[in-house]
Structure formats: C-alpha cells, structure tokens
Amino acid sequence: xxxxxxxxxxxxxxxxxxxxxxxxxxxxxxxxxxxxxxxxxxxxxxxxxxxxxxxxxxxxxxxxxxxxxxxxxxxxxxxxxxxxxxxxxxxxxxxxxxxxxxxxxxxxxxxxxxxxxxxxxxxxxxxxxxxxxxxxxxxxxxxxxxxxxxxxxxxxxxxxxxxxxxxxxxxxxxxxxxxxxxxxxxxxxxxxxxxxxxxxxxxxxxxxxxxxxxxxxxxxxxxxxxxxx
Amino acid sequence: xxxxxxxxxxxxxxxxxxxxxxxxxxxxxxxxxxxxxxxxxxxxxxxxxxxxxxxxxxxxxxxxxxxxxxxxxxxxxxxxxxxxxxxxxxxxxxxxxxxxxxxxxxxxxxxxxxxxxxxxxxxxxxxxxxxxxxxxxxxxxxxxxxxxxxxxxxxxxxxxxxxxxxxxxxxxxxxxxxxxxxxxxxxxxxxxxxxxxxxxxxxx
Numbered sequence: 001x002x003x004x005x006x007x008x009x010x011x012x013x014x015x016x017x018x019x020x021x022x023x024x025x026x027x028x029x030x031x032x033x034x035x036x037x038x039x040x041x042x043x044x045x046x047x048x049x050x051x052x053x054x055x056x057x058x059x060x061x062x063x064x065x066x067x068x069x070x071x072x073x074x075x076x077x078x079x080x081x082x083x084x085x086x087x088x089x090x091x092x093x094x095x096x097x098x099x100x101x102x103x104x105x106x107x108x109x110x111x112x113x114x115x116x117x118x119x120x121x122x123x124x125x126x127x128x129x130x131x132x133x134x135x136x137x138x139x140x141x142x143x144x145x146x147x148x149x150x151x152x153x154x155x156x157x158x159x160x161x162x163x164x165x166x167x168x169x170x171x172x173x174x175x176x177x178x179x180x181x182x183x184x185x186x187x188x189x190x191x192x193x194x195x196x197x198x199x200x201x202x203x204x205x206x207x208x209x210x211x212x213x214x215x216x217x218x219x220x221x222x223x224x225x226x227x228x229x
Numbered sequence: 230x231x232x233x234x235x236x237x238x239x240x241x242x243x244x245x246x247x248x249x250x251x252x253x254x255x256x257x258x259x260x261x262x263x264x265x266x267x268x269x270x271x272x273x274x275x276x277x278x279x280x281x282x283x284x285x286x287x288x289x290x291x292x293x294x295x296x297x298x299x300x301x302x303x304x305x306x307x308x309x310x311x312x313x314x315x316x317x318x319x320x321x322x323x324x325x326x327x328x329x330x331x332x333x334x335x336x337x338x339x340x341x342x343x344x345x346x347x348x349x350x351x352x353x354x355x356x357x358x359x360x361x362x363x364x365x366x367x368x369x370x371x372x373x374x375x376x377x378x379x380x381x382x383x384x385x386x387x388x389x390x391x392x393x394x395x396x397x398x399x400x401x402x403x404x405x406x407x408x409x410x411x412x413x414x415x416x417x418x419x420x421x422x423x424x425x426x427x428x429x430x431x432x433x
Contacts (some may be wrong), residue, residue, distance in 0.1 A: 003410065007406050007410050011391075011406060014390075041417070046385070047380075048365065049366055049386075049416070050366060051274065051363055051386065052359070052363050054269065054273050055279045057265050057266050057269055058270075061261070062259075063258060064287075065258075065261050065265075066258035068291065069254070069257060069290070091418060172319060218411035
C-alpha cells in the first residue's frame with residue numbers, strides 16, 4: 001500500500017473526503033480486496049484507540065483559577081515573557097554578586113596572609129615558619145622546628161639559625177620588608193606601562209586566587225616545588 | 230465535528246475576553262467555567278496524568294488572563310485556547326523528555342506519570358480488560374512524537390476536523406494528514422500495542 005492511497009483511506013475514515021471522491025473510493029474498495037483489507041486494518045486501529053472518560057472537573061476550579069489570576073498582584077498579572085526576563089536578570093545579578101564577593105574574599109585573604117605570617121614568625125614564643133626553599137637556611141631549619149628546639153634568632157636574622165625576618169618594633173609588630181611594601185604599592189599603582197595586569201599586581205592576585213595557584217601563599221615564590229625541605 | 234465558520238460576534242467568548250482585559254474578574258471566571266471541561270480533557274489526553282493536566286489547564290487560563298489584551302478576535306475562542314493548551318502541553322512533554330535525556334534513561338517509565346485509569350464497571354474482568362487496553366493505547370500514544378500526538382488527540386479524542394486542527398496547530402491541512410498518517414503507521418507498528426490490545430473475542 002502506497003502512501004497516497006493510505007492517506008486517502010484515512011481521510012475516508014475521518015469523513016474528510018469530498019462526497020464525489022468518497023464515492024469513487026468506496027467503489028474501488030468493493031472491487032479491490034487488497035484495498036478493502038487495508039481499509040479494514042485502518043478501521044480496526046482507529047477503533048482500538050480508546051481511552052477512559054476524562055476525570056471530572058474539580059469543584060470550584062474556575063473560582064480558584066480566577067482567584068489566583070487576580071490575587072497575585074502585578075507580578076502574577078505580568079506577561080510570561082516579562083516575568084521570565086525579570087527572573088533572568090535577577091539570577092544573573094545574584095550570580096555576579098556571589099562571584100565578586102568570593103573573589104574579593106579570596107583576594108583579601110591572599111594579601112593579608114604574608115603580613116600575618118611575618119607577625120607570627122617574629123614572636124619569641126612561636127617557632128619559625130618553614131623558610132623558603134631557595135635560601136641557605138632551609139636545610140637546617142626543619143629539623144630544629146620539628147624537634148621543638150629553640151626558635152631561631154629572629155632579631156639578628158642569622159641565616160644559620162633560621163629565617164631572616166625584620167626585628168619587631170616597640171609595639172611588637174614587624175615592619176614589612178621592602179618587597180612586601182612594593183607588593184602593597186603595586187595594588188594601588190599601575191605598572192610601569194600604566195596597566196594593572198603586571199605580575200604581582202592586584203589583577204595577578206585576583207586570577208591566582210581564582211585558579212588556586214597562589215604560590216606566595218604556599219611560601220614558595222618560585223613555585224619550583226619543595227624538594228629542598 | 231465542530232463548526233469552523235462562526236462569526237466573531239456569534240462567539241461570546243471574545244466579548245468575555247475583552248471584559249477580562251478591562252479587569253472584569255467575573256467575566257474571566259465565567260470564561261474559565263465555560264471552557265474548563267474541554268481544556269482539562271485535552272490536557273489529560275495530552276499529558277496522561279490528571280494532576281498534571283489540572284496544573285497545565287490552570288497555567289493555560291492564567292496565560293490567557295495575562296495576555297487577554299493582546300489577542301486578536303479571530304475564529305472561535307476555543308481554537309485559541311486549544312492552541313495555547315497544546316503548545317503548553319508540548320512544552321511540558323519536551324521538558325519531560327529533556328529530563329529523561331539527561332538522566333540517560335531510555336525506558337521513559339520513570340518520568341512518565343503512572344497511568345491508572347479509574348473504572349467502575351460492575352464486572353471485574355471487563356474492568357481489568359478495559360484497563361489493559363487503555364494502558365496499551367496510552368503507551369502507544371506516549372511513544373508518538375509530540376507533534377503527531379497532538380494531531381492524533383485532536384482528531385480522535387477531540388473530534389476536530391483537519392481544518393480545525395490546522396488552525397489550532399498553525400500548520401497546513403496537508404501537514405495534518407501527513408502527521409496523522411505517520412501516527413497511524415507508528416501505532417500499527419508498535420508491537421505492544423498490537424499484542425495487548427487484541428479484543429477479548431479475538432483472544433479467545
């Protein structure tokens with residue numbers, strides 16, 4: 001059975017054929033058993049399509065729909081597209097706010113970390129932090145720290161005794177080193193070429209905080225690993 | 230079959246819709262009351278679930294309310310309602326299929342609502358047999374592509390003519406008959422449909 005014939009048979013089944021064409025087709029059905037068989041098959045398939053009666057309409061449906069439509073105020077009465085656009089803008093704003101807040105929080109932690117470490121290291125009651133791997137004192141410092149021995153002589157900054165840190169002032173705080181001062185200044189001032197994208201600037205720390213590769217936070221400025229420890 | 234050539238003035242639905250657009254909530258309630266049965270039935274046929282059909286029908290009426298001022302009176306109001314309802318149901322079906330796709334589930338039985346038709350026939354055997362047939366038909370319809378499903382339901386269960394279906398779906402009459410033809414072919418080919426919908430007389 002080809003498609004045009006079957007489409008015509010379906011049309012006949014639905015009563016959609018013009019009367020003249022329907023008469024012709026019925027005459028053909030009487031003459032051609034194959035066509036008649038096809039029609040009978042279609043009738044059977046169509047007749048099998050039966051579903052249970054629809055569930056009764058709940059009482060008060062119209063009233064509840066009308067109440068919902070009118071009681072929702074401006075937001076409920078607004079066309080769907082406007083509500084979708086408003087929702088999208090709200091979600092985008094929220095995502096942007098969360099992203100910015102997270103970035104700023106990480107940035108704050110990163111920039112405040114080195115000064116805090118220096119204060120801790122300079123205190124006479126606390127052991128020294130592990131030194132940077134590329135300094136000569138690195139080889140001897142871990143064993144002493146691990147045994148809980150004397151803290152290094154922070155005031156003298158003797159390389160044989162531990163990490164060289166500036167001496168505390170009268171208030172017990174430590175003045176930042178020159179490199180730290182420069183790093184702090186870099187946050188406020190543009191680089192030499194006038195951009196803020198140079199290494200060690202605010203933008204650099206921002207992206208480091210984002211991708212989790214903040215080498216300075218690990219006490220390893222070169223990022224070359226810790227095999228010396 | 231429903232008439233397709235009514236004048237706009239003959240359909241009081243448009244006047245009620247105009248009053249709704251002007252803020253007349255009573256007119257809207259009357260409009261819902263006049264069309265709720267057929268819309269709930271259509272949504273139930275399309276979605277296969279009574280609760281989801283009620284949600285969908287409510288959404289359709291709310292869409293009508295929100296956009297009451299933007300519709301141009303043309304044809305019968307029920308055609309417009311059917312159009313909104315069919316599109317809304319098709320969107321729901323697509324969303325369902327999308328969820329199914331992302332869950333990597335081919336069966337579709339997890340997301341498809343359970344089809345448990347209520348039947349109160351006195352004869353338990355008759356009732357069981359009818360349920361079995363309905364479930365098989367429902368499964369056959371569920372497997373149709375959404376656009377073919379819409380055409381089949383409008384033609385078979387809503388009794389719309391090709392012309393009315395074309396108007397509701399915004400397609401040509403040729404497209405209607407083509408989709409219907411494909412739907413019939415698929416239903417015939419569905420093995421479970423053929424196997425489980427054999428009439429009791431044939432089975433014995």
